[in-house]
Amino acid sequence: MFHHFVLAAALAALAACTTAPIAPQQTLTGQEGAVVVKLITNSPGENDPAETLSILHLERVLAAGEKQTGRDLVTLVRTRHATYTTAVFSGMVIPGRYVIKTAGGNRGNVTYTFPIDAKFGSFDVVKGEVTLLGTLLIQPRMGTRFVVAYVPPEAELRQTFETLYPALAAQTQGHPTHSFLPTIDLERRAALASEVKRSASLWNGLAQTADGEFMAGSKVGKVLWRKAGETRWKELDVGSWREVLSVRPFRGGILAAGEEGLLRHSVDEGRTWKSLIPPDTGLIQLAHPLRDGSLVVFSRREGLWSTYVAEDVDSGKWRKLGEFSDTRSINVPWMRTMTVSLPDAAGVMMPNGDLHITDGKSITRTSNGQSTIDVNALPDGTLISQTVLMTKTTLLSKDTGKTWADLDTSRFVVAIAFKDAQTAYAVAPIAPGLLPGPLGLMTTRDGGKSWSHTGSSPGLTGAYAVRQMMVDRADGSLLAFLPDNAIVRSADEGKSWKIVKDN
Structure with missing residues (x-):
C-alpha cells in the first residue's frame, strides 16, 4: 500500500533544502520562522508506513514571473522522541508562503510517498514567529486511495510543541501563531476528522483479565473494550488524538496510556476521562496495576526505556526503578517492543528476546535467546513467546522468563x-x-x-x-x-x- 516511486518527488528532494528538526534548546535567530506539524496515518492493517515516514516536503508559492530555486523547496525532518507512528515534523524555514507537497519515508529498498499536493491550502512562514499547522490525518482506503482530514491546532498540539521545543515556546510566548489560511476545503477536511476517528485501525496491546474482560488501544485515542460478563464490544474515545498503547482495569474503571505521556482514567465506562500525572512525557507502552495497588509504567524516550512505580497515582509521585536501552532484532527488524503483564509483575519484551520485568521493587533482565514476535501470559503465570531463529516456534516459561521450553511448533x-x-x-x-x-x-x-x-x-x-x-x-x-x-x-x-x- 502506498509503495510509489515518484520520480518528480525524488528529484525535488535532491534539490530541496533539508532543515534539521528543531532542537529542545533551539531558538529563532530573527531571520527565519518555525514550522511544526503533526501527521497521523490511521491504517487498519500492518502495511501502514507511518512509522517509516521521515520527511515532509514543502514548496514555496511563487509570485508571477518568479523562477523556482532550491531555496523554494524545503524538507522538514521528523522528530522521534515519544511516538511510534505519529510523526511530528519541524524546522526553521525562510519567510514566505508555502504548501505541503508530499510526506515520505523508506523501508529497505521501498519508498513510501503520500502525495498531499496542497490539499490543505497554503500557509505563511513569518520571520521570528511560529507556524503551528495542526494535525494531518490520513485514512487509507482500498488500494492506493486514502482520505485526508485535518485537526486545527488545539491544546494537545500546543502541549506537544511546548514539550518538544521548550526554548522556542518560551521565546515566542505571546507572539501570534500562524497556521493554514482559512478555506472552504480546509473546513471540509476538518469536518472529516470525526469520520477518521470512527474508522477501523490496528489494535495495540490486546489484553484479557482472568474473568474475561478484554481491552486494547489504538491510534487517534481509541480503546477497544469488552466488559467481563458481557458479549458486546465497545470502542471508546479517550478524548485525544494520541495513540493508545496500553489499557488495563484500574480502581473499578479503565486506565489508558500511550504517546507523549498519555495517562487517563475513566470510572464511567469511557464516557469521561481524567488525566493523571505521568512520570514523564515519553511513550508509555505499558501502565499496569499490580496486586498491591501500585502502578508500574514503562516509558520510552528516543532509544531509552525508563521504569517507574507509584503507590499513589493521584499524588503524581513516581519512583524511578531504572533504565535500559531499546534493542531491535536483525531477523525481525520491523518488530516493536512488546509488553507482558502478571498479577504481581509487568515487563517489556524486546524483539531480540530480552525481557525486562519488574515486581515494582527492582528490574530483572532475562532472555529467551531468540528473535521474538509475540509474548503473553496465562492466568497461572506461564509466559508464552512466539519466536524466530532459523524457523518459527513457540516457547513456554514457568519461571517468569528465567528458563524456556521449546514446543517445536x-x-x-x-x-x-x-x-x-x-x-x-x-x-x-x-x-x-x-x-x-x-x-x-x-x-x-x-x-x-x-x-x-x-x-x-x-x-x-x-x-x-x-x-x-x-x-x-x-x-x-x-x-x-x-x-x-x-x-x-x-x-x-x-x-x-x-x-x-x-x-
Whole structure:
C-alpha cells in the first residue's frame, strides 16, 4: 500500500533544502520562522508506513514571473522522541508562503510517498514567529486511495510543541501563531476528522483479565473494550488524538496510556476521562496495576526505556526503578517492543528476546535467546513467546522468563492461543511438509506433543488473515482478531465461526 516511486518527488528532494528538526534548546535567530506539524496515518492493517515516514516536503508559492530555486523547496525532518507512528515534523524555514507537497519515508529498498499536493491550502512562514499547522490525518482506503482530514491546532498540539521545543515556546510566548489560511476545503477536511476517528485501525496491546474482560488501544485515542460478563464490544474515545498503547482495569474503571505521556482514567465506562500525572512525557507502552495497588509504567524516550512505580497515582509521585536501552532484532527488524503483564509483575519484551520485568521493587533482565514476535501470559503465570531463529516456534516459561521450553511448533503457524499449558489452538498446516499446504484450526491437549485437526481457519478473506487469537476466559470459546476490526468467535474448536464484531 502506498509503495510509489515518484520520480518528480525524488528529484525535488535532491534539490530541496533539508532543515534539521528543531532542537529542545533551539531558538529563532530573527531571520527565519518555525514550522511544526503533526501527521497521523490511521491504517487498519500492518502495511501502514507511518512509522517509516521521515520527511515532509514543502514548496514555496511563487509570485508571477518568479523562477523556482532550491531555496523554494524545503524538507522538514521528523522528530522521534515519544511516538511510534505519529510523526511530528519541524524546522526553521525562510519567510514566505508555502504548501505541503508530499510526506515520505523508506523501508529497505521501498519508498513510501503520500502525495498531499496542497490539499490543505497554503500557509505563511513569518520571520521570528511560529507556524503551528495542526494535525494531518490520513485514512487509507482500498488500494492506493486514502482520505485526508485535518485537526486545527488545539491544546494537545500546543502541549506537544511546548514539550518538544521548550526554548522556542518560551521565546515566542505571546507572539501570534500562524497556521493554514482559512478555506472552504480546509473546513471540509476538518469536518472529516470525526469520520477518521470512527474508522477501523490496528489494535495495540490486546489484553484479557482472568474473568474475561478484554481491552486494547489504538491510534487517534481509541480503546477497544469488552466488559467481563458481557458479549458486546465497545470502542471508546479517550478524548485525544494520541495513540493508545496500553489499557488495563484500574480502581473499578479503565486506565489508558500511550504517546507523549498519555495517562487517563475513566470510572464511567469511557464516557469521561481524567488525566493523571505521568512520570514523564515519553511513550508509555505499558501502565499496569499490580496486586498491591501500585502502578508500574514503562516509558520510552528516543532509544531509552525508563521504569517507574507509584503507590499513589493521584499524588503524581513516581519512583524511578531504572533504565535500559531499546534493542531491535536483525531477523525481525520491523518488530516493536512488546509488553507482558502478571498479577504481581509487568515487563517489556524486546524483539531480540530480552525481557525486562519488574515486581515494582527492582528490574530483572532475562532472555529467551531468540528473535521474538509475540509474548503473553496465562492466568497461572506461564509466559508464552512466539519466536524466530532459523524457523518459527513457540516457547513456554514457568519461571517468569528465567528458563524456556521449546514446543517445536510448525514454522508455518499463523497464530496460536493457549487455554492453559496443556490445551492450545493454532491456525497452522493440517499436514505440513516442505510447504505448508492447506491450513486449518489445529488443537493440542498434551502441551504441544501432538496436534489434531478440529476446524477451519477463522480468516474471513483467507487462512492467513488472522492477526491474533485468544481463548475467552469467560466461557472457553476461541476468539480471532482479523483485519479491519473484525472479531470472530468459535465455541466448537473451529468447526464454525461467527462474527461478533465488525468495523
